[in-house]
Amino acid sequence: MTAEPTRLDPTPVPGTAPAGAADLDATDARHPRAAVRVAAPTERSNPTSADLDLMSTGDVLRVINEADSRVPVAVAAVHDEVGTAVELAVAALRDGRRVHYFGAGTSGRLGVLDAAELSPTFNTPDHWFRAHLAGGPEAMWRAVEDAEDDASAGHAEAQASVRAGDLVVGLAASGRTPYVLGALRAARTLGASTVLLCANPGALAADEVDVFIGIDTGPEVVTGSTRMKAATAQKLVLNAFSTAVMVRLGRVYSNLMIDMVATNAKLRGRMISILIEATGRTEEVAEQALTEADGDLKAALVSLVSGAGVEDARAALARSAHRVRDALALLAS
Incomplete structure (x- = not known):
């Protein structure tokens, strides 16, 4: 029985390759179980x-x-x-x-x-x-x-x-x-x-x-x-x-994840914590703002920080590629 070939990476075994990829380093189709000795630092003895x-x-x-x-x-x-x-x-x-x-x-x-x-x-x-x-x-x-x-x-x-x-x-x-x-x-x-x-x-x-x-x-x-x-x-x-x-891409405000979606009770609680952290408001105010914004954390945040209504906050976010700081700047101008 002929032994399977062994090769020291990166020397390729000649073989077939797909159109446009003739130089790909692949195991020869004629020897699907060919061995390769990889010359990488991770293969050395520690x-x-x-x-x-x-x-x-x-x-x-x-x-x-x-x-x-x-x-x-x-x-x-x-x-x-x-x-x-x-x-x-x-x-x-x-x-x-x-x-x-x-x-x-x-x-x-x-x-x-x-x-x-x-x-x-x-x-x-x-x-x-x-x-x-x-x-x-x-x-x-x-x-x-x-x-x-x-x-x-x-x-x-x-x-x-x-x-x-x-x-x-x-x-x-x-x-x-x-x-x-x-x-x-x-x-x-x-x-x-x-x-x-x-x-x-x-x-x-x-x-x-x-x-x-x-x-x-x-x-x-x-x-x-x-x-x-x-x-x-x-x-x-x-x-x-x-x-x-x-x-x-504006999906973080300060160090807070403001694009998350509350799919369970824990995440809804995290949203309220984020609003408290970002605005310094009470839990009751944060929860009310989130409710008024129909769970839209960014709209609630922009509304609380700027003092604008939820709809104005949404409009500012839409005009600023949904970046909170840019939306706040628009509302402040």
Whole structure:
């Protein structure tokens, strides 16, 4: 029996590829189980966790915690690149376009999580952020490992969903996941802006995207387990990225989430707390304002701060792209 080939990333195995994507780094269709040795920092051995299996529980936890403590520092080093990605996302959304996350495995699941949390937090339209996970919805709960090797699937998914002017963010701890690179390459040909977020500062694909965010998280405590530091770094960046986008789009007033929708008692109580915090009024006044505004937190806020009626507050918000500070300035002029 012929042994399956092994290759050292990033050298591609010659094979077939979809039209327009002949250079995609994909597993050869003739060898669907071909092995790849990934040359990324996350695959190296971490000397601080050698003999991890011989340590006490306390020492295992200490080693993990000490490794995790280095992640925020690594994330801080890429703030400029993240900021550039934020501005691209803001421009795309203001122009009626979308932000797409493409990822596989843990990275892809983090993209799904970030996109899913934006609507309940900021009342974003469902179409603003779209998450694409290699292997489809099933891959959220069960590993579909071979899916990440399918560059043609990423290419096809991008072709079907990405439009000119969109922003496409590729999520790949190694920086070389074929599904992600397939999507990014297709997105560029379609006229979308592209970002690659990874834990490999030396990823060769850095030159193929508009913004490269390579976080230097180093070797994992458990060698190659990118659900650890690499994933933590990606989660921190995604949190900061999407939150900053929402701030720039006026969905935050001061540090308060003013676009939320009260779908349960807890959230209605949070709305009242936000009005109290923002205006200094009593709970009774805040609740009355929210009732008069039919649960519209922004209208209630603008009304209370400006002293204008609810309808005037709504009109000012409509004239100011629903940005609270701009609406208040209109009413004050």
